[in-house]
Amino acid sequence: MGVFRLVIAGVGGQGTLLASRLIAQSSIDAGLPVKIGETYGMAQRGGPVMGHILIGEGAESPQIRPGEADALIGFELGEAVRRGVTYLKEGGLALVNTRKFPPLEVISGMMEYPSEDSLLSLLGEVTSDIVKFDATAIAEEAGDAIATNMVMLGAIVESGKLPFCEDVVTAVLRRSVRATYLETNLKAFTMGKTAYGDSSK
Amino acid sequence: MSVHPVVIDEPGKKVLLMGNEAIARGAVEAGAAVATAYPGTPSSEIGNTLSRVSDAAGLYFEWSVNEKIAFEVAYGASLCGQRSLVAMKHVGLNVALDVLNPVSLRGVNGGLVFVSTDDPSQHSSRTEQDNRWLAKQNCIPVLEPSSPQEAKDFTRYAFELSERVKLPVMIRTVTRLSHMRSDVDLGPIERLGRTPEFDWEGFSYRVAGFEKLFRRHGERHEKLDRVQAEFEGADFNQLKLDGSEKVGIIGVGFAFTYVLDAIRKLGVESEVAYMKLATPHPLPTEKIARMLDGVEILLVVEEVDPFVEMHVKSLAKTIASSATILGRETGDLPREGELSPSILDSALGGLLGISVDRVDRSGVEEKVGELLFDRMLTLCSGCPHRASIHALKKAVRNVKGDLMSVVVNGDIGCYGLAHAPPMSFEDTYFCMGASIGVSQGMERVGVDTIAWIGDGTFFHSGIPSLLNAVYNGLPLKIVVADNGTVAMTGFQPTPQSGKTATGKPAKKVMIEDIARTLGVDSVEVVDPYDLEAVQCAFERMLEAEGVAMVISRRACSMEAVRAMRPDKPVPYVVDAELCTGCRICLSQFGCPALAWNEESGKAWVDSAICTGCGVCAQVCPFGAIRLEGS
Numbered sequence: 001m002g003v004f005r006l007v008i009a010g011v012g013g014q015g016t017l018l019a020s021r022l023i024a025q026s027s028i029d030a031g032l033p034v035k036i037g038e039t040y041g042m043a044q045r046g047g048p049v050m051g052h053i054l055i056g057e058g059a060e061s062p063q064i065r066p067g068e069a070d071a072l073i074g075f076e077l078g079e080a081v082r083r084g085v086t087y088l089k090e091g092g093l094a095l096v097n098t099r100k101f102p103p104l105e106v107i108s109g110m111m112e113y114p115s116e117d118s119l120l121s122l123l124g125e126v127t128s129d130i131v132k133f134d135a136t137a138i139a140e141e142a143g144d145a146i147a148t149n150m151v152m153l154g155a156i157v158e159s160g161k162l163p164f165c166e167d168v169v170t171a172v173l174r175r176s177v178r179a180t181y182l183e184t185n186l187k188a189f190t191m192g193k194t195a196y197g198d199s200s201k
Numbered sequence: 202m203s204v205h206p207v208v209i210d211e212p213g214k215k216v217l218l219m220g221n222e223a224i225a226r227g228a229v230e231a232g233a234a235v236a237t238a239y240p241g242t243p244s245s246e247i248g249n250t251l252s253r254v255s256d257a258a259g260l261y262f263e264w265s266v267n268e269k270i271a272f273e274v275a276y277g278a279s280l281c282g283q284r285s286l287v288a289m290k291h292v293g294l295n296v297a298l299d300v301l302n303p304v305s306l307r308g309v310n311g312g313l314v315f316v317s318t319d320d321p322s323q324h325s326s327r328t329e330q331d332n333r334w335l336a337k338q339n340c341i342p343v344l345e346p347s348s349p350q351e352a353k354d355f356t357r358y359a360f361e362l363s364e365r366v367k368l369p370v371m372i373r374t375v376t377r378l379s380h381m382r383s384d385v386d387l388g389p390i391e392r393l394g395r396t397p398e399f400d401w402e403g404f405s406y407r408v409a410g411f412e413k414l415f416r417r418h419g420e421r422h423e424k425l426d427r428v429q430a431e432f433e434g435a436d437f438n439q440l441k442l443d444g445s446e447k448v449g450i451i452g453v454g455f456a457f458t459y460v461l462d463a464i465r466k467l468g469v470e471s472e473v474a475y476m477k478l479a480t481p482h483p484l485p486t487e488k489i490a491r492m493l494d495g496v497e498i499l500l501v502v503e504e505v506d507p508f509v510e511m512h513v514k515s516l517a518k519t520i521a522s523s524a525t526i527l528g529r530e531t532g533d534l535p536r537e538g539e540l541s542p543s544i545l546d547s548a549l550g551g552l553l554g555i556s557v558d559r560v561d562r563s564g565v566e567e568k569v570g571e572l573l574f575d576r577m578l579t580l581c582s583g584c585p586h587r588a589s590i591h592a593l594k595k596a597v598r599n600v601k602g603d604l605m606s607v608v609v610n611g612d613i614g615c616y617g618l619a620h621a622p623p624m625s626f627e628d629t630y631f632c633m634g635a636s637i638g639v640s641q642g643m644e645r646v647g648v649d650t651i652a653w654i655g656d657g658t659f660f661h662s663g664i665p666s667l668l669n670a671v672y673n674g675l676p677l678k679i680v681v682a683d684n685g686t687v688a689m690t691g692f693q694p695t696p697q698s699g700k701t702a703t704g705k706p707a708k709k710v711m712i713e714d715i716a717r718t719l720g721v722d723s724v725e726v727v728d729p730y731d732l733e734a735v736q737c738a739f740e741r742m743l744e745a746e747g748v749a750m751v752i753s754r755r756a757c758s759m760e761a762v763r764a765m766r767p768d769k770p771v772p773y774v775v776d777a778e779l780c781t782g783c784r785i786c787l788s789q790f791g792c793p794a795l796a797w798n799e800e801s802g803k804a805w806v807d808s809a810i811c812t813g814c815g816v817c818a819q820v821c822p823f824g825a826i827r828l829e830g831s
C-alpha cells in the first residue's frame with residue numbers, strides 16, 4: 001500500500017485538530033505509521049487552520065506536496081476551496097461543509113463573501129468528486145454545532161477512502177471523547193455518514 | 202480521563218505524540234526532577250504538557266516569569282545534581298542569553314538540557330532567527346531531531362551527554378517538528394531518586410577557590426572536543442556513501458525529511474550519497490570529510506541559515522577538498538524561509554539534470570486569490586481587548602482631538618492586533634516589554650505616546666522599564682490590557698492568577714500593587730466591558746500629571762467561555778425593528794460574532810460564537826442590540 005494523503009482545512013475553533021487526532025490514532029490502532037503536519041499560530045479563534053495527514057509507510061516529512069492529496073476535508077466553504085485547489089490531486093475527493101465563517105474583511109464590510117457556486121466552480125477545475133452539505137446544521141440537529149468535526153469524520157469514513165475500517169474509528173472515538181459529549185458525537189458521526197451517502201448520489 | 206501518554210510506563214507502546222510532547226516525554230524518561238519554561242509559540246506545548254503530568258511524573262514544573270529566570274532556576278537544580286529541562290521559543294533565548302555563557306563556562310552538574318524551538322518562515326514570530334549561532338557562540342552542543350521519535354530519544358540522550366561532559370545541551374527544533382504528530386515508541390522511565398546536594402567542589406568559590414572556577418574557557422573547549430569525538434561515531438549521524446555517487450546531500454535535523462522525500466520522489470536512491478546530520482554543532486568533521494572526498498557536488502540542506510554549510514566550506518578548505526558546496530548561502534536553496542518537499546524536488550532535480558513533474562495550480566490559485574479574502578487575523582468574539590481599544594480611541598479623540606496626536610506603542614500578545622482594522626490603533630510593537638521602553642525615548646524628545654501592554658508581557662519585562670520611567674521622571678501613559686492570562690501562547694497563568702503552573706495555590710501578585718509600589722502617580726483598575734467607565738478612566742489618564750496607568754481588566758473571553766462549560770453564554774441579538782442598517786457595529790467595532798444580512802440590510806448576531814459580553818450593545822447608537830430574551 002502507498003501513502004494515503006489527506007488535507008484538513010478550516011478555521012480555528014472548529015475542532016479540526018481533534019478530527020486529525022482521531023484519524024491518526026485510528027491509523028496507529030490499525031498498525032499504520034502516521035504523520036500529521038499542522039500549521040496554526042495564535043490562540044484567537046477564526047484564523048485559518050490546515051492539517052496534512054499522511055498514513056502509511058514511505059512518507060518522511062509531514063507535508064503534502066501541491067496536487068498530491070487523495071482527499072480533502074473542508075470544514076468551511078472558503079477554506080475548503082482555498083486548500084483544495086492547491087493540494088487535491090486531480091479527481092481527489094473533496095468533502096465540503098458549505099457553512100461560511102465570515103472573516104474580518106467581510107464583517108467590516110471591506111469585501112463580500114463569494115457565492116457558493118462561484119467558489120465551488122473553482123474547486124471543480126481540480127476535481128469533480130465534490131461532496132457538499134451543511135455539516136454545521138447537521139451537527140446542530142445532532143445536538144451541538146461543535147460536533148461539526150464528527151459529522152465530517154463520519155462522512156470521510158463513509159466514503160471508504162481511509163485505509164482502515166469504521167470499527168477502528170468508532171472504538172477510538174469511544175475511548176477519546178468525554179462521556180458527556182459521547183452521545184452527541186456518535187449521533188453526529190452517524191448523521192455525517194448518512195449525509196455523505198445522500199450527497200454523493 | 203485516561204493517563205496522559207507522556208507518563209504511560211509501558212516501554213515499547215506506540216502512542217501518538219506531538220513533537221513538543223515527545224520532548225516532554227524525553228525529559229520524563231530521563232528522570233528530570235525540575236523543568237521550567239516560558240511560553241511562546243511553537244514551544245508552549247512542552248510546558249503545557251509538563252504542567253499537566255508533573256505530579257504523575259514526580260517532576261517539578263513551573264512557568265517562570267521570563268526565560269532568563271527559567272534558565273537560572275533550572276541551572277540551580279542542576280548545580281545540586283538534579284536533571285533539569287528548560288524550554289522556550291527561539292527569541293526567548295535572547296532574553297536568557299546573559300546566563301547562557303556563564304552556564305556553559307562553569308559547566309553543569311546534573312544534566313541540563315534546554316530546548317529552543319526555532320520558527321522558519323515566522324509562522325508565529327517576528328523573526329526567523331537561527332539559534333545554532335548562539336549555541337556555537339557559547340560552546341554548546343546541539344542536537345537536531347528529525348521526528349517526534351527522535352525528539353524524545355534525543356532529549357533523553359541529551360541529559361546523559363550533558364551530565365557526562367558537564368555542558369548544557371541544546372535541543373533545537375523547528376515549528377514543523379514541534380507541531381507535527383506521529384507514532385512514537387515509548388522507552389522506559391528512569392526513576393533516579395537522587396538526593397539533591399550542592400556540588401561544593403565543583404562550584405563553590407569558598408571551597409574550590411575563585412581562580413580555579415573563574416577562567417575555564419580552555420576546559421570548555423576540551424569538553425567540546427570530547428563531544429565532537431562522541432558525535433563522530435554516533436549512529437544518529439548516518440552516512441550513505443557507496444563511492445560511485447557524484448552528488449551528495451547533507452540533510453540537517455528536520456530538513457533531512459525533505460531530502461528523503463525528494464530522493465524517493467525522483468527515484469534516485471542509488472545516484473546520490475546522503476548524510477542525515479543530527480549534530481550541527483560540533484560537527485562530525487571526519488564523517489563529513491569522507492563525504493567531501495567521495496562526491497563532486499555537496500548540497501547542504503538545513504533550516505534556516507547556512508550554518509552547517511559555512512562550516513562545511515571551511516572544513517573543505519582545510520582538507521583541500523575540491524567538492525563544490527552548495528546550499529542557502531550560494532542561493533541554490535532559498536536564502537530565507539522554510540524549506541519544503543517541493544523545493545527539494547526542484548533543487549535535487551536540477552543538480553541531477555532530471556526534470557521533475559510538478560503540479561501547477563497557479564492559474565486556479567490566482568482566481569481563488571482574486572475571489573476570496575485572505576482571512577485577516579482579528580481578536581475573538583467578545584475579546585476584552587477590542588472593547589479597550591474602542592474606548593481608548595474615543596478617549597484620545599475627546600482629550601486630544603486627533604487620533605494621530607499620540608504614537609501608540611504596543612507590545613506582543615493578542616492585544617498586539619490593535620493595529621488591524623477596523624480598530625487600527627497601534628503604531629509599533631517590537632519585542633516583549635518594548636512598549637514602555639520605547640515610549641520613554643519618544644516622550645523624552647517631546648513626542649506624545651501611549652504604551653499598550655498585556656498583563657503577561659508586563660510581568661515578563663515591563664516592570665524594570667516602568668521603574669526606569671518613574672525614576673527618570675517621565676510622565677508616561679500606560680494601558681495594561683489585563684485579560685488574566687498569557688492568551689496568545691495558549692492561556693498560561695500569570696502571577697496574578699493565584700495559581701501555579703500545576704494548579705496549586707499561589708500568592709496573588711497584583712499589577713496595581715506593583716505599579717503603586719514602583720511610584721506610579723495614578724493607577725486605576727476598570728472593566729472594559731463597561732465602555733463608558735473605561736473611556737472615562739482613559740481620559741483621566743491622558744489628562745493626568747506624572748506617570749499614569751489604567752489597568753483594563755476582564756478575563757479573556759475564550760477562557761471565560763471555557764470556564765462556564767457545559768453551560769453556554771446567553772447571546773445578544775439584533776432587534777431588526779430598531780437596526781437602521783448603519784453598520785457602525787461592524788465597521789467600527791467588528792466583533793466577529795456580528796454579521797451582515799444582505800437581504801434585510803441589517804446586522805445580526807451569530808449566536809454560535811457570541812460570548813454575551815454586551816459591548817456591541819453599548820456601541821450601537823440606536824439601542825438595537827440586546828440580550829436574548831430581554
Ligand SMILES: Cc1ncc(C[n+]2csc(CCOP(=O)(O)OP(=O)(O)O)c2C)c(N)n1
Nearest residue numbers: 241613614615616655656657658687688689
Ligand atoms: C521573549 C519572548 N518570549 C515569548 C514570546 C511569546 N509570546 C508572544 S505574546 C506573549 C505574551 C502574551 O501575553 P499577554 O501580554 O498577557 O497578552 P495576551 O496574549 O494575553 O493578550 C508571549 C509570551 C515572545 N514573543 N518573546
Ligand code: SF4
Nearest residue numbers: 581584615688757758
Ligand atoms: S484568545 Fe482571549 S485575549 Fe486573545 S483574542 Fe481571543 S479573547 Fe482576546
Ligand code: SF4
Nearest residue numbers: 583792811812815817
Ligand atoms: S455581545 Fe456583541 S460584542 Fe459581545 S460577543 Fe456577542 S456579538 Fe460580540
